[in-house]
Amino acid sequence: MSRQIKLIWDFRGPNAEKTAEHHEIHLRDFLKMNAMTDQLTGIEQVNDYHHFAFLVVEEVQMKDLRDRLKPHRGQVYSG
Numbered sequence: 001m002s003r004q005i006k007l008i009w010d011f012r013g014p015n016a017e018k019t020a021e022h023h024e025i026h027l028r029d030f031l032k033m034n035a036m037t038d039q040l041t042g043i044e045q046v047n048d049y050h051h052f053a054f055l056v057v058e059e060v061q062m063k064d065l066r067d068r069l070k071p072h073r074g075q076v077y078s079g
Contacts, residue, residue: 003058003076004056004076005058005062005075005076005077006055006074006076007062007069008054008071008073008075009023009054011053017043017045019051021053023053024041039055052072062074
C-alpha cells in the first residue's frame with residue numbers, strides 16, 4: 001500500500017469552523033463529480049479560531065489533486 005497524503009485547507013477567525021464545514025461539502029462534491037469513492041474527508045479544530053478541512057489521497061494522486069484543488073498544505077497521513 002502506498003503512502004497516504006492529507007491535503008489541508010486552513011481557515012482562521014471567528015467563522016473558521018463553519019467555513020471549514022462548508023469547504024468539506026465542496027470537497028465531497030468534487031469527489032462525487034470525479035467518481036472518486038472511498039476518499040476520507042473531514043474537518044479538525046486546532047483552536048477556537050483555527051479549523052481546517054482535509055482530504056486524504058494516495059500519494060500517486062497527490063500531485064494532480066494538489067494542482068487542481070490548491071490546498072494550503074499537506075502532510076503524510078498516519079490514520
